Amino acid sequence: MSLQEIATRLAGYDAEDLHLDLARDFIAQALPAPDASQAERLPLRSVLGRVLAEDLISGIDVPAHDNSAMDGYAFRGAEMQPGLTTTLRIAGLSLAGELPAAELPAGHCQRIMTGAVMPPCLDTVVPQELAQHLGEHSIQIPADLLKAGANRRKAGEDLAQGQVALAAGRLLKAPDIGLIASLGQIETLVFPRLRVALLSTGNELCAPGQPLQSGQIYDSNRYTLTALLQRLGCIEVIDLGLVQDEPQALRQAFAEGTARADVLITTGGVSAGDADHTRQVMAVMGDVLFWKLAMRPGRPAAIGQMRRADGSSALLFGLPGNPVAVMVTFYALVREALLRMAGARPEPLPLLRAASVKAIRKKPGRTEYQRGIVSRAADGGWQVETTGDQGSGILSSMSRANGLIVLNHGQGGLAAGAAVDVLPFDALM
Numbered sequence: 001m002s003l004q005e006i007a008t009r010l011a012g013y014d015a016e017d018l019h020l021d022l023a024r025d026f027i028a029q030a031l032p033a034p035d036a037s038q039a040e041r042l043p044l045r046s047v048l049g050r051v052l053a054e055d056l057i058s059g060i061d062v063p064a065h066d067n068s069a070m071d072g073y074a075f076r077g078a079e080m081q082p083g084l085t086t087t088l089r090i091a092g093l094s095l096a097g098e099l100p101a102a103e104l105p106a107g108h109c110q111r112i113m114t115g116a117v118m119p120p121c122l123d124t125v126v127p128q129e130l131a132q133h134l135g136e137h138s139i140q141i142p143a144d145l146l147k148a149g150a151n152r153r154k155a156g157e158d159l160a161q162g163q164v165a166l167a168a169g170r171l172l173k174a175p176d177i178g179l180i181a182s183l184g185q186i187e188t189l190v191f192p193r194l195r196v197a198l199l200s201t202g203n204e205l206c207a208p209g210q211p212l213q214s215g216q217i218y219d220s221n222r223y224t225l226t227a228l229l230q231r232l233g234c235i236e237v238i239d240l241g242l243v244q245d246e247p248q249a250l251r252q253a254f255a256e257g258t259a260r261a262d263v264l265i266t267t268g269g270v271s272a273g274d275a276d277h278t279r280q281v282m283a284v285m286g287d288v289l290f291w292k293l294a295m296r297p298g299r300p301a302a303i304g305q306m307r308r309a310d311g312s313s314a315l316l317f318g319l320p321g322n323p324v325a326v327m328v329t330f331y332a333l334v335r336e337a338l339l340r341m342a343g344a345r346p347e348p349l350p351l352l353r354a355a356s357v358k359a360i361r362k363k364p365g366r367t368e369y370q371r372g373i374v375s376r377a378a379d380g381g382w383q384v385e386t387t388g389d390q391g392s393g394i395l396s397s398m399s400r401a402n403g404l405i406v407l408n409h410g411q412g413g414l415a416a417g418a419a420v421d422v423l424p425f426d427a428l429m
């Protein structure tokens, strides 16, 4: 869906009070498909956080052979009789990594170590601590101790040859990288990193490291956003720095971002203040929709496409300037969109259910994210308390919080002790 189509469909809604779910849906439909033609084959050690660009089919059975899950003795399960002990003579020793033992006569077992290939005629393993040793050469297995087939790991039980081990769109995590290695591969095909250009706007901003002049504050948003983007793993961050709220400087920075990146993220200048040139420059250089979202924090936002000379475009997210609003809008609008553009099929983030320590006030009709501190309650469950003042300029409260309390659009306030959803930062930041 093009931005013009979104604008048309928006005609039925109030862009000054847009339901967050609707905004997310519109954004999802405006996303360009990832560019699979640019996929690159990279060594396994450098693909953490990257997005798999093809279904990964297992070329082998993992494990490749039936093998023992225990140090013990392998034998034929059929030789056990209900109610009777089983006496077996030890024929030999199988160590992990060795060829399987040859045929064993009836009444015999094979001493076997964890991971060693099961001799083909044997199907059951008694752990050594459960076997009774009769001198050096025989063991006894107590009656009714094991089922036939116990403690044998079957060939292909982890992954069968021909099976899809990991589907395209997978955001590669540590276990996935181990899984690819378990198939014997040292490289894997991943989508290119999504290029995201960042800039902060505002005449009051001073770059960290410089002395602060009167009336100035330090630019923190670019650093927060850089970290949030780095955390996603599949993003190349292009830092366009700090841009004065002055049309010529903004035009130049937007043009550079549009040329160099797939996505441009700006902070500040999206509400309608006297110095908010950002908004006007965006509108001149692209197709941009300005929304006021029915959410708090993070009410004003600009979503759009910035045109390139060749007719293509870069996606634009104009986030509000308040530091907490930046993080909340990044989570609510940007994160999933970037992952999808990068080729991923992200899973919904897990929410925790926690008892609210205090009553929380809220009116139905907007989504609210409050900064929360989650801890263990006396009853062993989770409890959550807000960090106090929820002003969206209070960045330190984000550092003190360990999660966002999610208050859904339709819900009202909460009584103390009521259960509420919390998005843990560990899943997010």
Ligand SMILES: Nc1nc2c(c(=O)[nH]1)N[C@H]1C(S)=C(S)[C@@H](COP(=O)(O)OP(=O)(O)OC[C@H]3O[C@@H](n4cnc5c(N)ncnc54)[C@H](O)[C@@H]3O)O[C@H]1N2
Residues within 6 Å of the ligand: 200, 201, 202, 204, 205, 217, 218, 219, 220, 221, 222, 267, 268, 269, 270, 271, 272, 273, 276, 298, 299, 300, 319, 320, 321, 322, 323, 325, 392, 393
């Ligand atoms: N009359 C109205 N005023 C405001 C409204 C409104 O609806 N009507 N909305 C308020 C809300 S909510 C927000 S959020 C801000 C968003 O405004 P802008 O996106 O134009 O942001 P700025 O005015 O440029 O900055 C807001 C605030 O954040 C500080 N800031 C900006 N950039 C950074 C940065 N890179 N690092 C740290 N802090 C930054 C800036 O100094 C301001 O204090 O508008 C409200 N006003």
Ligand code: MOO
Residues within 6 Å of the ligand: 295, 296, 297, 298, 299, 300, 320, 322, 324, 325, 392, 393
């Ligand atoms: O986006 Mo503003 O910070 O909601 O407060």
